[in-house]
Amino acid sequence: MISNSLVYLIALPLAGAAILLLAGRRSDKWGHLLATALSASSFFVGLYQLSLMLGRSNEQRPISQKLFEWISVGSFKIDAGLMLDQLSICFVLLITGVGTLIHVYSISYMSHDPDRRRFFAFLNLFIAAMLLLVLGDSYLNLYVGWEGVGLASYLLIGFWNQKPAYATASKKAFVMNRVGDMGLSFAIMIAFATMGTVSFTGVKAAVEHTSTAALTGIGIMLLVAATGKSAQFPLQAWLGDAMAGPTPVSALIHAATMVTAGVYLITRSNFIFDAAPTAQLLVVIVGAVTLMFGALIGTAKDDIKKALAASTMSQIGYMILGAGLGPVGYAFAIMHLLTHGFFKAGMFLGAGSVMHGMNDEVNMRKYGALRKFMPITFATFGLGYLAILGVPPFAGFYSKDMIIETAFNSGGIKGIILGSVTLLGASITAFYMTRVMILTFTGKSRWDDQAHPHESPWLMWLPMAILAIGSVTSGYLLSHGNALVNWLSPLFENHGEHEELLSPIVVSGLALTMVAIGVAIAFLKYSRNQVSDVAPENVSIFTRIARQDLLQDRFNESVFMRPGQVLTKILVRTDDSVIDGAVRTVGRAAMGSGASLRGVQSGFVRSYAALILVGAVALIAAIWVVTQ
């Protein structure tokens, strides 16, 4: 179906960003209100579209809008177009809904910052770019949004770029994202070369006439793109440093929305991965490796935001793994993505609230006993905590258990390995999240002298409370009567039922047992003993490695950065000596011959005359010799 109102979803926040950036300081007084209002109105447009979509039959639900003819060269035509279907509407509501809540939160959180208006302009820019990413009707349109969110992420991570470390963090995120972006551009190029089209519908139709090799290539390149944007192994190292940005940014971009773009990309490209089993297997492996990787890092982090970032990495690992399990997994990946958007954004906002009350201290070893001073933050964070653990009936129970169950039932050895990994990941998640809870909210206080913890103003706790409600209810609502699975099913090929290795009730029991073990270990380790306010030094080699993010930075530095620098130096030196050298030699030869000839120009007329005479005589002599 054709619609002509989709563009407003993007245009509203984009206009906000433009107005705030162009009006400059003049909009300092009202800029944040305008940005919040525009983000909220985009959310309401999304709700309106959802109500329209609910009123249509399954086949009629996807709608599209052609914006303009973008590229037209000979037979090659690409339109800039938007498409809203059952998958994108989930993202639209998540982005604008959580985005608006975080706008509201930021009004208070950033109220002391002189550049609050600029912050809101970037937030609106991000919302617009992310909406373009999920609404684009071709890989090329998606790519525009993909780059847009990368830009917004860069601007917001480096929002306080007066600190060199923060500026470096934003640059690191940008550069690592570019590696992934290369993957996406290669995927688009391969798709265009083999299929002659880059639109989703065109590629979907062309899949059956395309060789498996090309599809595998596209799939692997799309996976590279997803690993970059979603901080998955092996391009995961930027996410921890991205916590340099203001906390609302971490909540919106680096927990709820942008980092899940990779999951969107893989789910959107389901027709490619279903036809390319090798690429699909790689997706599962990346997901499994990352979910363990993130979980292990999370156990060793004392910085509350970095612990949550590691957790995000791990949870997105679950989603990627789910998306790699094929048609049965896509819907569960999206469900986990949505519930994760609620509880992780809520917990990040909670962390921001704690930092707000503790003089921007991020070290959890300097917290403790905050439960009494921040009851609302404790309650909302606690609900998010129960949700991420997967305790029934909270959101994570429905979404994460479904992924674990699907992993177990994916068949054979692969299913048992994947199931065990996801179970173990759930246990480690329980351990590190319990650690965060204990260190932050219970035990004795280990504050600095200047700290005067207090509850945050209502503008901050209201979004946290709404997200906490989402963390409690969203899982039940989305899975009640298989609501989300049925909603999304028209988009995915159905290959029938897999044989069941373990029944759902057994999986849930196993998962809850593993979670209980993780919680119990954390309690034994951190609740019974007094926690030191400095990180202990005499720890095992494993802890030390986990504290250094499993050596990811050192690996990247020694394998890519240093050889890269050496290569650059060699190239610079070659350029200097060979290319510049040749040019300089030519110049020097001309100058040298000029200098030696300059002596002839003495300025004495008589010597010129003598030279002319000699020349004339020589010429005549030469002619005489030749003609004789």
Added chain:
Amino acid sequence: MDAANYLYLSALLFTIGAVGVVVRRNAIVVFMCIELMLNAANLSFVTFSRINGDLNGQVIAFFTMVVAACEVVVGLAIIVTIYRSRRSASVDDASLLKR
């Protein structure tokens, strides 16, 4: 009389003029030597005209005289101006353009 004798005379006059241009410093004398060289050339032209039995050489001699007259007008004016400003007519003094 043999026409070649005129050519010998012409070569002699040209050589005297050339040597004068190279060795003398006084601009007036240099100028006179240049005139001498021009007229040596004229003499050659007229001689060849006579040898060949046509008028081409004589016509060219007239052209040379016209050019020489113009040159004298411009050249003497320059020499007089230089003498006024520098109180000297030495060609070696007028070498400021080299730097």
